[in-house]
Amino acid sequence: MRSHTSIRPWYLGIVTPPLAVATTLAALLTLSPPASAAPVPDVPAVAAAPEAGSGVASDVDAAASPEASPEAAAEAAPFAAPADAVDSPEVLARAVRFKGAAFDTCQAPPLATMKAWRSSSYRGVGVYFAGRGRGCPNQLHLSRSWLASVDGMGWRVLPIFVGSQSPCVRSEAKRKVRMGSGSVAQGRTEGRQAADAAGKLGIRQGSALYLDMEAYDAGDSGCARTTLAFVRAWNREVRGQGFLPGFYSSAESGVRHMEQARRAGQSDLPSVMWFARWGSGPSLYGEPTLHADAWQPHRRIHQYAGNVTETHGGHRLVVDRNTVDAPVARFQP
Numbered sequence: 001m002r003s004h005t006s007i008r009p010w011y012l013g014i015v016t017p018p019l020a021v022a023t024t025l026a027a028l029l030t031l032s033p034p035a036s037a038a039p040v041p042d043v044p045a046v047a048a049a050p051e052a053g054s055g056v057a058s059d060v061d062a063a064a065s066p067e068a069s070p071e072a073a074a075e076a077a078p079f080a081a082p083a084d085a086v087d088s089p090e091v092l093a094r095a096v097r098f099k100g101a102a103f104d105t106c107q108a109p110p111l112a113t114m115k116a117w118r119s120s121s122y123r124g125v126g127v128y129f130a131g132r133g134r135g136c137p138n139q140l141h142l143s144r145s146w147l148a149s150v151d152g153m154g155w156r157v158l159p160i161f162v163g164s165q166s167p168c169v170r171s172e173a174k175r176k177v178r179m180g181s182g183s184v185a186q187g188r189t190e191g192r193q194a195a196d197a198a199g200k201l202g203i204r205q206g207s208a209l210y211l212d213m214e215a216y217d218a219g220d221s222g223c224a225r226t227t228l229a230f231v232r233a234w235n236r237e238v239r240g241q242g243f244l245p246g247f248y249s250s251a252e253s254g255v256r257h258m259e260q261a262r263r264a265g266q267s268d269l270p271s272v273m274w275f276a277r278w279g280s281g282p283s284l285y286g287e288p289t290l291h292a293d294a295w296q297p298h299r300r301i302h303q304y305a306g307n308v309t310e311t312h313g314g315h316r317l318v319v320d321r322n323t324v325d326a327p328v329a330r331f332q333p
Contacts, residue, residue: 091242093206095327096156102323103317105125105318118154147203165179166226170253171214184232187234190234206243210248213227231258255287259291272299273301274322280304284325
């Protein structure tokens with residue numbers, strides 16, 4: 001994702017992709033127990049390994065995987081509960097899984113564009129539905145009826161919440177929305193905001209809601225501690241509201257940080273991992289910052305290219321490209 005000002009990520013050119021299958025042992029280290037309304041205590045930061053490069057997350061555009069056929073991209077099946085799932089069986093039973101190519105773009109496109117883009121290989125679209133850190137806070141087209149219409153066209157929606165950012169966020173455009181020292185309370189509040197906004201747009205319980213946390217300096221232990229506390233509190237609140245908490249960030253900052261927390265046995269981590277590493281191809285399995293067993297099965301998204309201009313059906317957009325095998329928004333009873 002990206003801000004409304006197109007910023008070319010400095011990590012571009014570092015090639016690598018994501019990984020494979022959960023084991024019972026990894027189950028003990030992956031995600032958190034069911035959410036509760038209790039406050040989430042601050043936790044020690046997990047030391048970050050030196051970065052070799054970073055996927056700068058951006059809350060704007062994205063496009064799809066050239067590998068995915070329209071048939072594969074259109075696949076939508078019940079979300080299978082992984083062996084290490086901590087989300088409630090009721091939520092998992094409601095979830096819908098999408099596998100295929102998706103794009104995200106800062107401004108939800110007009111319905112005419114969404115209809116025209118059905119001629120592309122994309123069948124998924126990332127939508128910036130809420131959050132004070134969005135690059136395009138004034139969505140001209142996004143509404144309950146817009147979402148119902150694109151769902152009726154066969155699009156699978158990935159709802160993205162761009163809230164408060166890490167105190168050590170790298171993007172200058174995001175520094176005006178950095179979280180404060182009370183990150184637990186802030187994360188809990190913004191988790192409720194995400195769930196409330198989703199509900200008002202007709203996004204039903206059982207949907208995945210993706211927290212966009214732009215690239216930050218996870219090597220700063222104080223900043224990492226504050227950021228992790230916010231993310232855990234957001235996750236817990238979103239789970240408690242009946243949704244699946246997803247997480248988007250650069251592979252070399254936020255994603256690496258979450259993986260280190262997972263290996264350390266931390267609780268209240270994301271249910272789904274959306275990692276940005278541009279220039280590496282659309283693969284979901286092979287990302288070096290994630291263990292092969294982490295966020296498996298059906299719990300990964302890879303943003304592999306960004307700021308790409310594409311035209312389909314005579315309608316042009318600047319997008320980021322993603323390959324998806326993960327839960328999406330659910331609109332039907």
